[in-house]
Amino acid sequence: MLNPIRHALPQRGHVARYLALLMFVVIVFTSLYPFTGWSYSGRPLLEFLFYPLPYYFRLFDNLVNLLVYVPYGFALALSLRPRWLGWSCALLFAALTSFMVEFTQEFLPERIASNLDMLYNLAGAFIGATLAVSPLFRRVWHHIWRWRQRYFVANEPTDYALALMAIWFITQLNPSVPLFGVVVMPLGLPQPFISPIDNPALFLLLLEAGGAMLHLIATLLFVTGFLSNRRYIARSVATVVLLAGFLKMLAAGMLLKPFAFFEWINSNVLAGLGAGFLLVWLLTRFGRAVQLVAALLALLATQVISALWPLSANERDMLALFRWSYGHLANMNALIDFLSHLWPLAAALCLIGALWNVRRMPSMQAKSK
Template identity: 65%
Template sequence: MANAQRSHVAQYTALITFVVIVFSSFYPFTDWVYSGQPLLEFVSYPLPYYFRLFDNAVNFLIYLPLGFALALTCRHRLWGWLLAVVLSVLVSFLVEFGQQFLPMRVSSNLDMLYNMAGAVLGATLAVSPGFRRVWHSVWQRRQRYFRHESMADYAVVLIVVWFVTQLDPSIPLFGVVVRPIGLPQPFISPMANPMLFLLLVEAGGVMLNLTAFLLFITTFLASRRYTARAITIALVLAWFLKVLAAGTLLKPMAFFEWINQYVMTGLSAGFLLVWLVTRFGQKLQAVVALLALLGTQALVALWPLARSDADMLSLFRWHYGHLANMNALVAFLSQLWPYAACVVLAGLLWQSAGSKQPQA
């Protein structure tokens, strides 16, 4: 329990949730302009000034984990609850204040009320005795299945974030590049067979991404006996999220957009590579995961085809304007994840090397 109390997963979760809120609220961060209206006028708008059911649901749900995580950053329940509510309200106010300078956004006091309601519910759940017991059970599992190094806290949060990156069903399963739809795009191939070049890059990206993610998980496991279980859960959950997202968001004719023969080839090769590497120690697994992450970025740089967001959105049947923002958020997290994972793996290797140095 002592190790669990010193863990910083709640702080990291709150930070990531804050980043998600800021990104989704201000994307695409362009066309800033001052309308000339009083800056605090939105606070006194008559209710409901601007009402959309989807907007209200999102405003409520996105602040729920923020309030929950912030409340857990403080050991004292009352102070934790107050801290979560005050900081969440402050974040909500600053977001609505800033949206006044974006022509495509609407500053709304109703949004602030829904934000506050979500934060209050999240904070209340976090400090309630029932959820405290649930959270304690979660921490026990974290302590049981993952290593006790401080880097493991970062790893646990990044593992959850990776699954969020799979919520765009137009991106292939474990894919790092996307074949665009529409007219063929001319490109210069470094190989005599351009189709073989595309196959190798697409399948290679899937192989390296699968290898990097699974080895990232196994590197931080507390015992090798959990390896098969962790890999199985990760693969099943990734597949389930893709199927769920495709069934919810894509048109029927595009349901299998996230899987093809190149993806299957990459998954097969990656699974074989993971099976071989996990025969060795966790230090080697961390090194291979780090190299695989760097390899995915190299293949992204080699990919010659450009994805058109307008064409890709035509695959979706969800007509809410937030769809573009959601996909942009997923793309942002997908681009950020490899670098964050590299930092965590490098930090773990640095800690391992330092712990083996002889004492003076």
């Protein structure tokens, strides 16, 4: 009889498909944001395909169009077998995605449909797909897959969890949001609000510190709840925290003005993170089911804190922190904000699926005996 644990091993292409779906969402969102002002200019719809080259050349735009399609082509090529089919379908799907985006941009006055963009998109997809089927990167992918099998439990919710962690790391690329922060203390003049306690400053402190604490607990237990062995907990926690901190510092160095370099950390957040680390250490003493339930409850509690936060940030004041001169900053922040709102819901569903598997696994093991 089949061992239910071994039988539950997901197929190799699942993670790649989730990554491809994630990249598709990123491409469509950043290409069509802000999704307003739809209109038709009356010009021939496919005219952009025959523009003389180069048309609307901007080095930064072209590099973005190239680079964003490299992981997309890579993931698409790994999603199908045999290799030649995956490579061919990667180019086909990338071409269809690029055409769909450029065609739709004809109806957005703030966007410019361009055949040059499509060529850069296809070049990026070609590079990514070719890397995916090359012997060198096949060996690298094999090591990544072995790493996944070694460190994480063998079921499909784990693949969703890994894809969701990739999304979570993307949400950390906004350096104006505190590390593990749920709320943002706005700049500018004080805003009037009604405090449920006599000390309004303490109320804000508790929300900001509590949000960071709960976000830390939810994120770290989200990871540890899918580990295959308890001995991997310490290194996993350290990896998530250090990588998140590195991404914040990298984004701050690239995007923020020097005076705002440490905008992503403050004393309230540090207090919340200190308490969060202590609670994570205590909760990881328990089994996987307890960690998953605690992660789910902490995740839901962060949404309550977000709803209770009485202050709102002024977009103009927040943009004053940034030094990036390109017009893509608003698009990037909108994408990160969109993913930040999407992640808790998707993570909660993933945790519920993992808890269902934990409940079902003993019965499957009993039937196999």
